[in-house]
Amino acid sequence: MGALPADWGVPELTDANRPWFTSGALAVQECASCSTLIHPPEEVCHACGAMSFGTRVLEPRGTVHSYTVVHYAANRALADAVPYTVVLVSLDDAPHVRVIGNLDGPAHIGMAVVPYWQERTADDGTVVLLPQWRPAEHE
Amino acid sequence: MHGRAVVVGVGESRYYKRGEATESEFQLACIAIRNAVDDAGLTMREVDGVVSYMERNEPVRLSAALGMGDLAFTAQTFGGGGNGAGAAVTLADAAISAGYARCVVAFRSLAQGQFGRYGQSGRSRRSRGAGAFTVPYGIQTPAQICAMQTQRFMHEHGVTQDSLAEVVLASYAHAQRNPRAIRFGTPLTRDEYHASRWIAEPLHLYDCCPENDGAAAIVVTTPERARELPCAPVAIVAGAHGLEHRDGAGAFNEPGFPTAHHRHVGQQLWDRAGVKPGDIPVAQLYENFTGPVLMALSEMGFCEPGELNDFVADGNLQWPNGRLPINTSGGNLGEAYIHGFGNVVEAVRQVRGESTCQVSGVELSLSVSGPGYAPGSAVLFGKV
Numbered sequence: 428m429g430a431l432p433a434d435w436g437v438p439e440l441t442d443a444n445r446p447w448f449t450s451g452a453l454a455v456q457e458c459a460s461c462s463t464l465i466h467p468p469e470e471v472c473h474a475c476g477a478m479s480f481g482t483r484v485l486e487p488r489g490t491v492h493s494y495t496v497v498h499y500a501a502n503r504a505l506a507d508a509v510p511y512t513v514v515l516v517s518l519d520d521a522p523h524v525r526v527i528g529n530l531d532g533p534a535h536i537g538m539a540v541v542p543y544w545q546e547r548t549a550d551d552g553t554v555v556l557l558p559q560w561r562p563a564e565h566e
Numbered sequence: 567m568h569g570r571a572v573v574v575g576v577g578e579s580r581y582y583k584r585g586e587a588t589e590s591e592f593q594l595a596c597i598a599i600r601n602a603v604d605d606a607g608l609t610m611r612e613v614d615g616v617v618s619y620m621e622r623n624e625p626v627r628l629s630a631a632l633g634m635g636d637l638a639f640t641a642q643t644f645g646g647g648g649n650g651a652g653a654a655v656t657l658a659d660a661a662i663s664a665g666y667a668r669c670v671v672a673f674r675s676l677a678q679g680q681f682g683r684y685g686q687s688g689r690s691r692r693s694r695g696a697g698a699f700t701v702p703y704g705i706q707t708p709a710q711i712c713a714m715q716t717q718r719f720m721h722e723h724g725v726t727q728d729s730l731a732e733v734v735l736a737s738y739a740h741a742q743r744n745p746r747a748i749r750f751g752t753p754l755t756r757d758e759y760h761a762s763r764w765i766a767e768p769l770h771l772y773d774c775c776p777e778n779d780g781a782a783a784i785v786v787t788t789p790e791r792a793r794e795l796p797c798a799p800v801a802i803v804a805g806a807h808g809l810e811h812r813d814g815a816g817a818f819n820e821p822g823f824p825t826a827h828h829r830h831v832g833q834q835l836w837d838r839a840g841v842k843p844g845d846i847p848v849a850q851l852y853e854n855f856t857g858p859v860l861m862a863l864s865e866m867g868f869c870e871p872g873e874l875n876d877f878v879a880d881g882n883l884q885w886p887n888g889r890l891p892i893n894t895s896g897g898n899l900g901e902a903y904i905h906g907f908g909n910v911v912e913a914v915r916q917v918r919g920e921s922t923c924q925v926s927g928v929e930l931s932l933s934v935s936g937p938g939y940a941p942g943s944a945v946l947f948g949k950v
Contacts, residue, residue: 438698493718498764501687501707536721
């Protein structure tokens, strides 16, 4: 169990999601006008309608809000990866921001977790850093 | 308040396990539409409108193949799932009520054997949009998405695995009385449910809709035309379709998570119909997965989420003695998964008195579509 194979898919990078997927930090999209945090990133701020954004780096701490253990591989490339655990993590700095990741080992709701970054390489050589999670007690 | 349009015909193709259909998806669509038009006592030339949701088989081709009249109205709803079934019926109602068309077919065809399985996913090397935040982690299929919602919902409200089982057991019990049902002759016990393998925790195999091939349709027209037809018409009492602000946030960031996206739909529906959930004697609740069915039950106002275990316990969702029989044809789980349009057909049959698990004296009959995906929809049928 744990993170999926390194050759599993990668996110397609856009201006909006590049900080999240390449910085190695919890760099959440922030509206340049009203400072609303938006996740996943969008092209228009839902709070004020602005269309320009920066990022705010949040503390690397979160709490498991929900999770599933996937037993059925929906694609044969994951046949050897099941069962794998996927957690939905609420960031402690901004609990309404929820982030998906894999976690090695058993999960439960309310579990304190911290991120680490898994490197994957796209077909064109672009390197992405995927946030993944581990129990905070291991720190 | 009654809607103006009425349902005068229902029909379906034969239902098959995935890959076993001897007809193409387009042929299945034509069969279901023909059967519904025949059932209404109409000629195909009278059909001048076609509506659906997420449908591949376009009216442009259907009308030519079937010999429909000159089309005056075609539309399908936004949103990527069975959540459009009730919405498609409201589109038909809107077209009839506004006078844009006189005879509208609402339908859905789905042959997963021909066109790919909903329970599997491609190996996308690059995921886009909100999927960029889930697919790289192995969250791709509806089962996995609804598992994440269901796990949190069970945690927040103390909903038990046995309550999920009640949804499945109702569908399977009802399917035993319906010869159209794929699970006809294949009963299921609670022990078999609990012993079945996990797909994505907390969803067992039997919590998940099957992959099937088939099509289903209804015919909607004006009350004036209906009076000239042989069958008693069924009123579209009210329909509702929509979502709340930020329901579409993506990657589990909707503020109401976990939600079936039916809070707003329920409020709209009851306000428009002038009735309340307690007035409803029978309901069809789209079972993509059991968890969203329970979420929809509470969001539609049948009970508080914390009361769900008691509400569904002891066969209370089962015909003939349960307090609210649901999915009385066997539903998506037991009859067939036609992206939920079978739920609509069965809701109409309950008003017509033609269900194989017929509730007595049905004045109002509810169909709720596609919980867990936004925008949700629901439609309430009733006696004219």
